[in-house]
Amino acid sequence: MLSQRLQPSNGLETASSLAVAGRKAYQIALQERLALATIAEQSGRAPYWFASNLLLVVDTYGSQAEMVVLLTREATNGLKLSDDMLSLVTPGSRDAIYGDLKISAEQFERYLKWARTVS
Secondary structure (H helix, E strand, O other): OOOEEOOOOHHHOOOHHHHHHHHHHHHHHHHOOHHHHHHHHOOOOOHHHHHHHHHOOOEEEEOOEEEEEEHHHHHHOOEEEOOOOOEOOOOOOOOEEEEEEEHHHHHHHHHHHHHHHOO
16 A cells, blocks of 8 residues: 545644754754764754654655555655655655645654664
């Protein structure tokens, strides 16, 4: 299954955008002096690195054809996070395959719990 379509009552009404979550994760990592902050800074684009990492580690969601979908690794394979961190695109293209990328508060907390274990 490439992606799972979700019903409107999926609890994402209060979710954060992936861009905001990436910036927030970086700020928290700096404050808590997490090892991932150093790794992210080596990329030269730490908030972007965290947003990309969130896509790999926990459940994230995006919109496709006006439907919210759970983004699986299979669905995002070969796609790149756009520079503004708002959509997933095919490398070399600006056309969004998935837009309005989001992460629930629960998944964000799950990510932070995991990030605190990385040394």
